Amino acid sequence: MDIPVRRWRDLNNEQKTSILQRSEININSVMDPVHDIIRRIQDNGDAALKELSLELDKVDLDLHPFRVGEQEFDQARENLADEVKDALLFCIENVRSYHEAQLSRSMEMMEIRPGVFAGERASPIDSAALYVPRGRGSFPSMLYMLGVPATVAGVPRIAVLTPPNRDGSIDPACLYTAEICGIEEIYRFGGAHGVAAMALGTESVKPVAKIIGPGSMYVAAAKRLLSDTVDVGLPAGPSESAVLADAKADPYLLAIDLLTEAEHGADSSAVLVCTDETVAGRAAEHLAAEIEKLPQPRKDFVSSVFSGYGAVIYADSIEEAAEIVNLYAPEHLQVQCHEPFDVLPLIRNAGEIILGDNTPFSAANYAVGANAVLPTGGRARTYSPVSVRDFMKYSSVIYATKAGNALLAEHVAVLAEYEGFPAHKNAVQKRR
Incomplete structure (x- = not known):
């Protein structure tokens, strides 16, 4: 495929707006059917949850309990390859180390005036449901990115909702990850009906105080419609990335890094902003060649991204390039510049900022330790990555x-x- 390289200054406002858009804008198209799903759960509870699981997930929950049993955890532990277990343990240890450092301590009481004292107490929220998507693959990494900060925060009740396989089973790596994180309450449903069940409660499912985690546009729509009923956390939708590069960047590395988030799905986004037209052009050529090497369905996913929510553009200066990134406010940002730490102060809006060319998005997604559940759709302007703080609340304490x-x-x-x-x-x- 041909991937054009466009100069930012030559684009009109409509073209710039198009580049800055994300697929989340399409969420309005599913609001009506999702509203109907929520109403069915609200009116008919367990019965509606079973009906919708059969309709949407093709799984008969009359044959499988809503909640995963102990035997399924045992089977997952026994059947999962040792190398996968080792990788999960390695990554979970890194994520735990990072998030334990975030754990808030209560603010000591301070004497504001003689005889007037004020402080702050930190405490975990009562309950949380972690949404782990399943439609385009298995994502145990998503589970530990959510489960570790929740357990470090000390949330008393943590549940996981995740769509099952057609035979009703749950991904074994996710079950093993949940066990390592100390989470036992796992439900074999997801989608808008799963979100509605956890928010509203049914005869068999106790509602939670917060639902957090990325999902499809149906999940995003359900969370938006239920936001007055339950805390839905940060907006985490389809994956997106931006790479900021200068004339010293390696065009091949730029290309393979752009593929990383784009291969999540056709609704993902990926943008290269480069200060050198030649480097941008060579990156586009490498990108087109690498897309052809991908297996299906990833090849079609990435091709769709760079036909819709992807772009390769060049800017006239590093300042202009950084401002384009700030306008885009990406979920993931990689800075592949000769002096990345000099560029860092120019960046205001990004869910995560990866400096240099030694850390691809995939390393940050899995193993560095910083959380990879990040705000999408430009919400990095005001939202932060998932952290222990998402599972804590703070009370002012006053005495006089x-x-x-x-x-x-x-x-x-x-x-x-x-x-x-x-x-x-x-x-x-x-x-x-």
Whole structure:
């Protein structure tokens, strides 16, 4: 396929907007059917969950319990190849080390004024459901990226919902990963119906306080529609990446790194922003050649990406290139420049920033330790990667002595009267 190289300055506003768009915009097209799925779960609970699993997943949950049993964990542990187990243990250890360093401590009480004390207490949320997608492959890495910070935070109840195979089984690597993370509550359903069941509850499924994890546009639509009922966490949709490069970058490495996130699916996104037209052109040539070598369905996925939500563009300066990245606000960003640490201060919006050409996206996705569940659809402008903090909440803790209240009372009374709250004023003055 031919992948054009375009100069950013020569594009009109419509063309620029097109490059910056992501497939998440299409979510509105599935809102109506997802709303119907949610209504069915709300009205008919377990019965609707079984019907929808049969309709959408082709799995008869009359033949399989909703929740995975102990025997299935045992079988997964016995049947999974040792090299896969070793890789999972290695990566989980790295992720745990990173996230243990994030664990928030309660803020010590500090004396704001004589006799007036304030602090902050950190505590885990009561429950969380981790969504692990299954439609385009098996993703045990997704499970540990969610499960490790949840367990480090100390969430008392952690559930996993993941679509089953046609025979009703769950991916053995996911079951093994859950066991290593200390998670026992695994459900064999996913999709919009699974999200609705965990948010609303059914006769057999207890609802949770938070549902977090990426999924299809149907999952994203369900989470959006249920956001008033349950905390749905950061917006994590189809995979996306950007690579920022200069004249010193290796065009071949640029090409193979662009393929990494693009091979997730046709709704993924991948953009190269380069300050050198020649390097960009050679990268595009390598990219086209490497696409031809991919097996199906990955070849079709990547071809679709670079026919729709992918682009190779060049900028006139590193400052312009960085600003394009900031406008794009990618989930994953790789900086392949001669001095990447000099470029870092120019980047404001990115879910993760990988510096240099020694760490491909895939290494960060699996093994470095930093979380790979990141905001998508341009939400990196305001959202952060999944962390221990996603599973914590914070309460202010306040205490005042009698003398401390007396010190506050005069000022509180003045402001309460100004705002028209006589009860507020009395509450502090009557304690003098």
